[in-house]
Amino acid sequence: MSMQLRASPHLHSGRDVPTIMRHVVYALLPICAFSVWQYGLSSLALIVTVTLSCLAAERISNKLSGTVNTLSDWSATITGVLLALTLPPAFPLWMGAVAGFAAVWLGKSLFGGLGHNPFNPALVGRAFVQAAFPTAITTWAPAFTAHRFTEFIPSSLTLPLMQPNDISSWVASNMVDGFTGATPLARWKFEHFVYPVQDMITGAASASTGETSALLLMVCGLYLIARKFMDWRIPVAVVGSALILALAFRVFGGDEYPPAHLVLLSGGLMLGALFMATDMATSPVSPRAVWAYGAIIGTVTIMIRYFGGLTEGVMYAILFGNALAPLLDKYLQPNVFGARKK
Amino acid sequence: MDQPVYSEAGSAKGFSLLPAPPAHLPLVEGSKSSHGLASLFSFWRRGSFKRGVHPAPHKGTLDQPIKRMPFPRKLILPLAQHIGKPSVPLVAVGEEVARGQLIARCDGTLSAPIHAPADGVIEAITPRPNTRGAWTDAIVLRVYEASTQEVRCNIPQDIDEMDQAQLITAIQQIGMVGLGGAAFPSHAKLNVPADKQVHTLIVNGCECEPYLTCDYKLMREWPKELMAGIRIALRASGASRAIIGVEDNKLDAMEAIRPHLPQDGSITLQSVATKYPQGAEKMLIKSLLGLNVPSGGLPSQLGLVVHNVGTLALLGRLLPLGQGLIERVVTLAGPGIKRPGDYWIPFGTTLRSILEWAGDPDCKEREVILGGPMMGQAASTLDIPVSKGTSGILVFDKRMLEPITKQSWACIHCSECVNACPMGLNPSQLGMLSAKLEFDEMAEHYHLGDCFECGCCSYVCPSHIPLVQQFRAAKAFLRERKPL
Numbered sequence: 001m002s003m004q005l006r007a008s009p010h011l012h013s014g015r016d017v018p019t020i021m022r023h024v025v026y027a028l029l030p031i032c033a034f035s036v037w038q039y040g041l042s043s044l045a046l047i048v049t050v051t052l053s054c055l056a057a058e059r060i061s062n063k064l065s066g067t068v069n070t071l072s073d074w075s076a077t078i079t080g081v082l083l084a085l086t087l088p089p090a091f092p093l094w095m096g097a098v099a100g101f102a103a104v105w106l107g108k109s110l111f112g113g114l115g116h117n118p119f120n121p122a123l124v125g126r127a128f129v130q131a132a133f134p135t136a137i138t139t140w141a142p143a144f145t146a147h148r149f150t151e152f153i154p155s156s157l158t159l160p161l162m163q164p165n166d167i168s169s170w171v172a173s174n175m176v177d178g179f180t181g182a183t184p185l186a187r188w189k190f191e192h193f194v195y196p197v198q199d200m201i202t203g204a205a206s207a208s209t210g211e212t213s214a215l216l217l218m219v220c221g222l223y224l225i226a227r228k229f230m231d232w233r234i235p236v237a238v239v240g241s242a243l244i245l246a247l248a249f250r251v252f253g254g255d256e257y258p259p260a261h262l263v264l265l266s267g268g269l270m271l272g273a274l275f276m277a278t279d280m281a282t283s284p285v286s287p288r289a290v291w292a293y294g295a296i297i298g299t300v301t302i303m304i305r306y307f308g309g310l311t312e313g314v315m316y317a318i319l320f321g322n323a324l325a326p327l328l329d330k331y332l333q334p335n336v337f338g339a340r341k342k
Numbered sequence: 343m344d345q346p347v348y349s350e351a352g353s354a355k356g357f358s359l360l361p362a363p364p365a366h367l368p369l370v371e372g373s374k375s376s377h378g379l380a381s382l383f384s385f386w387r388r389g390s391f392k393r394g395v396h397p398a399p400h401k402g403t404l405d406q407p408i409k410r411m412p413f414p415r416k417l418i419l420p421l422a423q424h425i426g427k428p429s430v431p432l433v434a435v436g437e438e439v440a441r442g443q444l445i446a447r448c449d450g451t452l453s454a455p456i457h458a459p460a461d462g463v464i465e466a467i468t469p470r471p472n473t474r475g476a477w478t479d480a481i482v483l484r485v486y487e488a489s490t491q492e493v494r495c496n497i498p499q500d501i502d503e504m505d506q507a508q509l510i511t512a513i514q515q516i517g518m519v520g521l522g523g524a525a526f527p528s529h530a531k532l533n534v535p536a537d538k539q540v541h542t543l544i545v546n547g548c549e550c551e552p553y554l555t556c557d558y559k560l561m562r563e564w565p566k567e568l569m570a571g572i573r574i575a576l577r578a579s580g581a582s583r584a585i586i587g588v589e590d591n592k593l594d595a596m597e598a599i600r601p602h603l604p605q606d607g608s609i610t611l612q613s614v615a616t617k618y619p620q621g622a623e624k625m626l627i628k629s630l631l632g633l634n635v636p637s638g639g640l641p642s643q644l645g646l647v648v649h650n651v652g653t654l655a656l657l658g659r660l661l662p663l664g665q666g667l668i669e670r671v672v673t674l675a676g677p678g679i680k681r682p683g684d685y686w687i688p689f690g691t692t693l694r695s696i697l698e699w700a701g702d703p704d705c706k707e708r709e710v711i712l713g714g715p716m717m718g719q720a721a722s723t724l725d726i727p728v729s730k731g732t733s734g735i736l737v738f739d740k741r742m743l744e745p746i747t748k749q750s751w752a753c754i755h756c757s758e759c760v761n762a763c764p765m766g767l768n769p770s771q772l773g774m775l776s777a778k779l780e781f782d783e784m785a786e787h788y789h790l791g792d793c794f795e796c797g798c799c800s801y802v803c804p805s806h807i808p809l810v811q812q813f814r815a816a817k818a819f820l821r822e823r824k825p826l
Contacts, residue, residue, distance in 0.1 A: 003723070004709035004743055007811040009716045009797030010736075011397055011552065015758075015804045017751040073751065115752030115805070231757060285757035285770050329771070336789045337392075337624065337765040338634040 017114070020280070021074035023229045027220040028081045028275065034216055035209045039089040039141065040148025042156040043209050049093045051080030053100030061109035075114045079103050082122040082275055085210025086268060086315070087129070090141035090167055092158035095133050102128035119322045120279045123315050130315075136164055140206035142171060142179040183207055184266040186311040188258045200265040207267070214265040221274035230278050233287070237294020238273035238301075239264065245302045257306065269301060272314035282322040289328035297321040389590075390615035391628040394764050395798045397618055397716065399591070400552045403675050408559050408684045410491070411699055413460050417483040417690030419445070420472040423729040424519040425526045426452035431481055437464045442495035442666055445481060454517045454527045454730075456481070457666025459688030461489035473712060473729045475722040483690060496665040501574060509578040516660050517667040517730075522546065522557075522621070522650035523713055525731030528657065531647060532578040540647050543581040544630060545572060547588035547595065547651040548614060548621035551714025554734045556671040559684045560655045561588070561595035565602045568651060571658030572609055579647050584609045586651070587630045591616040618716060619796040623648045625764055637792050652733075672728055678705035678737030687728050693735065694724035701737060709743055711736040716797045751805040759799035759809060765792045769799035769809045776812040781819050790816060 035043045058076035062069055070076070083103050087096060103125025108117045130137050141153045155164035171179060183206050184195035199205045203212035211217070224230035242263060249257040263269065268276075277283065277297050284293050297317045304313025422428035429446035439445055439458040446456040462485040470480035504512060514529040534540045545568075549557040561568060572584045588596050590613040603609055614620055614629040624635045626648065633644055641648055652671065660667060669688040674681065674696065681700040693710055710721040712732050728735070759769035767789055775784045784790040790813060799809040 002707045003721070004707065004738075005720045005722055006709060006743070007720070007808070007814065008711075008718055008795075009801050009810065010709065010711055010718065010720070010738060010742075011715045011801060012806070013395070013397075013802050013804075015802070016806060017754060017804050020754075020756065020804055113752065115754045280754045280756040283755065285755050285760045286768060287760070290757070329768075333771075333788075334760055334763075334766045334768055336637060336767060336792055337628075338637040338639065338792070339766075339789065 017075075018073050020229050021078055023224060023227060024078050024275070025074055025081060027224045027229075028078070028085070028210075030220055031085060031210045031213075031216060031271075032081060034203065034213060035085065035089070038143040038148075038203045038212060039153070039209065040145070041151065042141070042148075042153040043089050045093055045152065045156060046087060046089065046091060046096050046209060047081060047084040050084035050087070050096040050100045051077060053097040054080030054083065054104050057101045057104035058109070061105060061113075065109070065113075067113065070113060073114060075108075076104060079108070079121045079125070082210075083125045085271060085275075086122065086126045086208050088137060088140050088207075089143075089209050090139050090153045090155045090164075091129075091136055092162075092164045093156055094158065094160040095129055095136055098132070099125040099129040115281050117281055118326070119319055120276050120282050123276060123319055123322075126315055127319065133163075139164070139167060140181050140183060141167065142174065142206070143203055143212070145174045147174075179206070181206060183311065184262060185305060188262060188266075189305075189311045192255075194259060194262060195266065197261060197265065200262075205266070208271075211268045211271040214270040217270040217274055221270075224274075230274075231280075231283070231290060233290045234278045234283060234294045235273040237291050238277050238298040239269065241295040241298030242269060242273075242302055243298075245299060249302075249306065263302070263305070267305075267312045268314040272301075272318050273297070276314075277318050277321060282325060284325045284329040284332075286329050286332055286334045288334070289325070289332040292328050292332060293321050293325055296324060389613065389629050390617065391620070391625045391764055392766070393762055393798075394617040394619060394625070395762050395801055396616075397552045397801065400675070401555050401558070403553075403555045403673060403682045403684060404558065406683045408556075408563060408671055408686060410686050411696070413485050413489055413491075413688065414691045414695035415485055415487075416465070416692070416695075417459055417462070417485060417688060418470045418692055418725070418727040419456055419459070419481040419483060419690040420470065420727065420729060421446055421456070421479045421481070422472065423456065423525060423689065423731065424454045425524060426450075426454070426530070428479065429453060429456050431467055433464050433481070435464050435466055438462070439464060439483065440495050441489065441491075442493040442668060444495075444666060445483075448514060448517075451514075451533075452527060452530050454519050455515065455666070456689075457495075457517055457668045458483060459668040459690055460485045462486050470727075471723055471725050473726055473732060474719065475726060480727075493663075493665055493668070496663050498662060499664045501662055506578060506580065509574065512661060512664075513574070513578060513657065516657075516665060518653065518657055518660070519667070519730045520650055521652040521656065521670055521730065521733065523717070523731050523733055525729070528649070528653055529578075531649070532575055534579055534642065534647070538642055539645055540579045540581045540642060541583070541645040542631075542647075543572065543575055543579060543584040544623075544626060544641070544646055544648040545584055545586040545651055545654060546621055546623070546626055546648055547586055547592070548626055549592075550589065550616075550618045550621040551716055551718075551734070552618075553675040553736050554673045554714050555675075556673045556684050556733055557650065557652045558592050558595050560652050560671055561592070562598045564655045564659065565599045567658040568599065568655040569602045569604075569609065569658065570662070571654030571656070574657055574661055575647075575649055575654055576608070581647065582608065585630055586611045587614050587626050588612070589614055589616040589620055618798065619764055622764065622794060622796060624794075637789065667730065670728075670730065670732070672732055673734035673736075674700050675734065676711075676736040677739045677742060678702050678708045678710075679735075689729055690727045692725055692727050693721055696728070696735060697724065697737070702739075705737060705739045707740045707743075709738045711738065716801065717795065750807060753805055753807060756804055758802040758804060762798040762802045764796060764798060765789070765794065767793060769803075769813075772816075773799075773807055773809045773812060776816045781816045784813075784816055785820055790820075793817070 107121030107124030300317035
């Protein structure tokens with residue numbers, strides 16, 4: 001007979017960190033499957049390579065820092081899958097592996113692991129390769145090529161430390177009609193071309209591996225929201241602020257600015273708003289700070305897309321929001337019950 | 343700025359109206375809100391408070407009536423069963439006492455007397471473990487084997503003839519204390535200072551802790567006594583109306599009470615959301631009246647006094663009979679209990695004798711909890727007696743303890759604790775500060791003092807960080823350094 005002594009509460013909701021993280025991975029799986037269906041082997045190999053490199057990086061840093069094995073908390077898996085989804089499908093696999101190591105080491109381990117990282121690790125990884133391999137990360141491949149399940153996009157298999165060869169001849173040999181190798185956002189920026197909505201939903205538009213179908217992203221996000229694994233306020237604030245600004249620019253600024261649906265459905269806005277900005281470790285906790293954080297990300301995205309040199313702005317907007325999160329939390333603390341107003 | 347200012351529902355204007363309300367004041371004060379938009383949606387918040395958690399109720403003992411168990415052979419009666427000064431023994435070792443006889447008198451105004459829970463002989467007056475496990479002076483009573491359950495040592499009194507001061511004294515003399523858990527002497531709570539005024543008595547029928555059913559059963563079985571107790575409390579405090587707040591999952595308790603409500607509307611019944619911690623004073627006031635008790639303040643600042651249904655039911659029963667408080671209803675539940683249910687248990691009955699009779703002998707590794715699972719204390723020894731503040735005895739087995747003992751992780755800022763804290767604190771931030779021992783910062787900038795230790799933060803934390811446990815330690819540290 002032994003008596004256990006514990007301080008109250010003696011009950012627990014039963015939810016733990018690995019459960020939350022595992023469900024995020026589940027929610028990402030349909031998006032991965034869709035991208036494999038679109039791009040075939042290259043996409044599958046990219047997702048697997050990046051995820052494995054993240055797991056390897058995590059395990060190595062565990063060993064180096066002498067901590068427990070943290071692979072079981074699933075957070076490195078999320079980083080890997082998310083990072084792969086933000087990379088272009090034709091991205092050389094070895095560069096994907098570099099991105100994975102950069103994400104986990106620079107983005108997370110350096111700060112002390114899960115919960116201590118100020119920036120979203122997947123985005124740190126992507127920012128790293130965007131700076132390191134500017135050409136490869138803007139080389140887009142066409143979706144639904146005939147032999148996608150039997151052969152790789154040639155650039156995927158580039159030898160380590162080598163730059164990929166130009167894939168335009170491969171694109172031409174696949175005879176994809178109307179493929180321009182530019183994303184909807186770039187085509188708007190440089191040609192004022194409005195992509196058809198159905199292309200941006202069915203995955204026919206050029207884009208990163210996981211951002212081709214805004215609709216699918218929303219469905220997967222809704223699953224996490226319904227299971228309470230995601231703070232619904234963040235995507236609502238990000239998308240809402242982006243939508244309001246896009247409408248305002250379109251209404252008051254005229255045709256110089258893109259239509260609102262292009263802003264919402266293109267690029268990484270949905271992927272970023274639903275799966276990156278909502279990263280728990282790097283978003284604020286207090287309700288008012290969460291709204292402000294989302295609104296800042298939406299606004300900065302629009303500002304970069306409309307007035308910056310880049311066509312896409314979600315990544316830097318989220319990293320900017322991550323940097324502000326602790327400050328927002330500090331100045332926008334929750335309203336304390338019965339507290340005197342200052 | 344001495345006048346309390348309310349953050350949401352009650353504006354400063356609302357406050358000036360409060361001390362003397364008409365008897366049938368509309369219950370929801372949200373319409374007086376200073377926030378124009380917020381008042382539009384106040385109906386949403388009616389009967390509830392913000393945030394909180396929904397633990398599984400586990401109220402498996404509900405269907406049975408309140409039962410009795412045999413007297414134990416020995417009773418251990420700590421002299422300090424209540425908040426305030428310990429009682430002073432009036433009996434000597436070897437003296438025979440009868441069930442209901444006064445055996446220790448109160449010492450001053452904030453104190454309560456003790457009556458003998460059974461016929462027997464005083465064996466010793468010596469330090470014994472009290473409910474918290476600390477060794478304090480206690481009267482040890484050896485119970486006669488043929489001791490009857492009947493109480494003979496009482497003088498019925500006509501309470502209708504008493505004035506306010508006499509009522510307060512009479513309530514103190516029967517040893518009445520708050521039975522919700524804090525064991526604050528009831529008469530002291532009802533004794534409103536001359537410069538203050540109480541207009542509404544809130545009757546707390548929200549047994550929001552999982553497993554516990556003792557209040558529920560008293561409401562169901564003793565509605566008449568409850569009404570009598572409410573009338574006594576109304577007269578003693580000078581309040582003009584009473585509101586009974588019952589969680590909306592206790593339908594048959596409400597059905598039992600409703601026929602006994604007076605026609606004049608002075609006592610009303612209101613259902614509130616079933617949510618933990620609905621039974622906390624501040625949360626219940628928010629749910630019933632939409633008022634925020636100011637930070638660091640007491641309900642009496644709003645002209646309110648809150649009493650537990652169990653306290654008032656026993657008050658209504660015992661005061662007219664002039665009988666001392668010698669036993670209470672205690673919920674026995676949990677996987678390590680073989681005979682779960684609600685029992686009248688005389689004070690001083692040790693956990694050992696209760697578990698010998700009701701416990702599961704096969705339960706090897708166990709945790710014995712006094713009170714509810716969210717705020718109750720684990721017992722360090724089975725020699726601890728049931729005292730006036732013990733509402734439940736739960737025995738958890740190994741299976742129940744596992745989820746808490748598993749691994750913990752660093753805070754991942756998931757904000758579950760922020761979305762659970764009924765007081766609107768930031769437990770995540772407080773937890774990080776307490777890990778760095780920044781206790782002053784916690785108290786000064788993060789409202790540590792407003793935490794009433796309901797445990798919602800620790801309950802939801804997916805990283806299994808012992809948040810409320812750390813806050814308790816931080817508060818104890820600050821208390822010790824700065825004695826009040």
